[in-house]
Amino acid sequence: MGDYPTGIYNINAHSDGMGIVDGESRIREEYSDYLKDESNTFGSGVEKLFFPENIKHVSYIVREAQKRGKFITISGGRTGICAGAVAEGGWLLSLEKMKRILTLSSKSGSFELKVESGLRLSELVTKVRSRELGIEGSSMERFIESSQTFLYPPDPTETTAMLGGTVATNASGARTFYYGPTRRWVVGMEVVLTSGELLRIRRGEVKENNGYFSIRREGGTPIRLPFPGYTIPETKHSAGLFSKRGMDIIDLFIGSEGILGIIVNVTIVLIPEPVSYIGGVGFFNSEKHAVDFVINARNGDQKPLALEYFDSGSLLLLDETRKIQGPTSEIPEIPYISGISDNTKINVYAVYFESAGWRGEKKDDMNESIKKWQMLIEKSGGDPAVSWGAISKRDLLRLKSFRHSLPETINKIIAQNKRMDPRIHKVGTDMAVPDSHLAEMVDFYRETLDGESLRYVIFGHIGNNHLHVNMIPDSHTELERAKKLYGMFARKAVSLGGTVSAEHGIGKLKREYLALLYTRNEIQMMKTIKHVLDPKGILTPGNMFEPH
C-alpha cells in the first residue's frame, strides 16, 4: 500500500465471473436472509443481488447503477441492529466473497494487516491466533516466528460481523473501555466511490486544512471535500459523520455507515496480546455501590480492559436461563439469587471486570492485581467472598458466556412476545454520557423506569458510561410507551453532553435521534459532504438521513 499515496485512482471495471442473482421474487424466496439484519427489519423490492469478488466487480456495479439510476445498499454480516444493511428496492451488494487477506507488514513491534471487507471477525481471530494468514513474505516469517501472540483489539460481541462492516460502523466491544473503538485500529482503507474510481487512504497523509480535505486524483483535478466542522460528544460515540479539527480523512469514512463509498478493504493494526487475563464479577447489594466500584476502578491503577454492568433484572434473567439449561449450563450459580424461590424484589447488582498481565510482569504482579480487585470490591461495599474471580482459561470462558447469554435471553423473550403481536420488538438504548454524569444517568433510568409497569433490564458497558436499557414490551401499548421513554433517555443523555448512539449507529431506524444531537445546519453539512462524493445519492439511501 505504500506504493499508492492517498488519492483517487482509476479502475478498469468488469463483471467477468461475478455472481449476480436477478429478479425480485427469486431474491425474496431464495435469498431472504440478505433482506434483513439482526433488528429483524425486512427489506423488499430488491431487483438484483451482487456477489462481487474483487474491486473491479464493485466498480462495475456502481458504474452500472449510475447509468441506470439504481440505488445500492451494501451488505456485510448483517449483524447490525439499525437496519443499515437492509435494502428498500434497488440493488444489493454483498461483500461476503471478498474475504482475502492481502498483505502483512511489520511496524515496530506490531503488524499491519490489509484485509478485504468480507472477512468475518471470527475468521480473522482464528487466522491471527493460528498464524495461518495464507500469505508469504519477510513480515509473515517474522509474524510466525515471533515469541508473542498478536491481537486485533476491537472485540464486538457479534463475531460473525464482517470487518468492513465493523469499520463502516466504528464498532465497539467490551474491551473498548481499554482499547478504544475500531477507529483507533484502522490505518488504511480502499473505498470504491460512486464514480467507480478507487479512493486509497493511508492514515496520516490527508488531514483537514482550513475546513477542507484536498484529495489528489490520478490524471485529474484534486477533489476538495468539506470538513464537517461541528463538535461531537467526547464520549464513546457512533452517530453521524466524525468531526474534529485537524482530523484525518480516514476518520470521516470510519463510522460513515456506507453513505460516502463502499469500503472494499481495510488495513488494521495487530498488537502484542497480553500474556494473561484476570476476570471477575463483583456482586453488590445496591446500585450505588456498583457504580462506586466502577468509579473507583476507573480512578485506580488497575487499568481495566473492560467494566460491564448487570442490574438485578439482568441477573434474574440469567438465573432463569441457568435453570432452564440445567447442570451443563455455563452460567455459574449467582450469589444471593440462585436457590431463592421468590426473588422478584431482590437487590443484587454485578460488575464484570477484566485486567491483563503483560509481557515482562511477574507472577507476583498478577497476585497483587487480584488483591487490588479484592480490596476495590470491599471498599466499594461489595463482598469478595461471593464475588467471582477467573484466572484459568476455563473460568474466563465461562464468564464470557455468562455475559453473552443475556442479550440472547432477552431476544428469546422478545421472540415469544412477538408471537402475540408481530409489531413488538425490543427497545434498547445505546446512549453514553461523560464520566462525571454516570451516577446521574443511572439514577434517571432507574427513577423513570420504576414508575412504569414495563419489563426492562439495564446492562452493558458501564466503564464507558454506556448502558443498554433494554425494554421488553409485551403489548403494542407498551411498545409505544417504551419508544416514548427512549426519546426521554436520549434527550437526557444529550443534555448531559452525551450521545444518542455510542455504538449501534443510526442506520434507518434511529434517524430521528440524530436531530437531537445535531442542528439542522450540522445535518445539512453531512448531506453536503455526501453530495460531493455521491451527487445522485445512489449509495445506501435511508442511512443517517431520510431517502430523497
Next chain:
Amino acid sequence: MGLEILVCMKQVPDTQKVKIDPERGTLIRKGVPSIMNPFDESALELALEIKEAVGGRITVLSMGIPDAECILRDSLTLGAEKAYLLTKGDFAGADTLATSYTISRAIKTIGKYDLLLFGKQAIDGDTAQVGPEVSAYLDLPVVTFVSDVIKVEKRSVVVERMIDNGKQVIKAPIPSVLTVVKARQRLRIPTIDGIVSSFERNVVRLGPDDIGADIKRCGLKGSPTRVKKIFSPEGKGSTSYIEGNLEQMSAEFIDVLKHKGLYRR
C-alpha cells in the same frame, strides 16, 4: 464431623479439540489446550459440596508433567487445602497399573482419608480403571458411577449411583473409594477471596523416593500394557460444514437439501 476428602485428578488434552494424525495414528497435541478431566471436575464439585454440608478438608492429588500443576492450583482457588503433584521422569509413560500403584503409594504417604474421589474415567484414555485399581491397592471398597452423595453418617456414606436402567442407592463404609460420573452440577467458579487465599498454599511435588515407590513398578517400566495401534475410524461419505449465523446456516442447509432433491415446498 469433618471429613478428610481426597480428590485424584488428571490433566488431559481437550479432546473436543484433538485430532488424530491419519498417517502416524498418533494424537496431534500441538496447540491443543490442556484442561482438568471433566469427570474429575465433577468429583471435585462433589467434594466441595460434601465439605460445605458436613465440614472437612480437601486434598487434591495428580500425576503428570509439571504443567499439570495448573489443575491443582485451580483446585486450591476453589477451596482445596492441600495439593500434591507426582512429577518425575520415572513416572512417565505409565499405564493404569503403574499409575494406580504410584497413586496408591502416594496416598499411603500423604495421609488418611475418609473419602477418596476419582472421576469415573479420563477423557483421553477412557479406561475407567484407575479408581477401582487404587481401591484394590489400598484394600478399600469402591463404588463406581456415583452421581451424588445423599447422606454422610458417622461411619458410612449413602450414595446414588447410575446404572443402566436407573439409579441405585448404596450405603458404603468410611473410608471408601468413589468414582464420579459427569451428570452433576458443573464445577463452580472460584471467588475472589478463594483465589487470594490460595496464594498462601503451594503444590507439593513428589518423586519416587518421597513415596517409597519401587521405580520398576512405575512409569513405562511398570506398564505391561502395549498400545498396538491408534486409528481414526474410517468415515463413510464426507462431511461439509456450514458456517454463519443461524439464519445463514439454515438457508444454506435448505440449499443443500434442495440440491439433493430432498426439499420441496
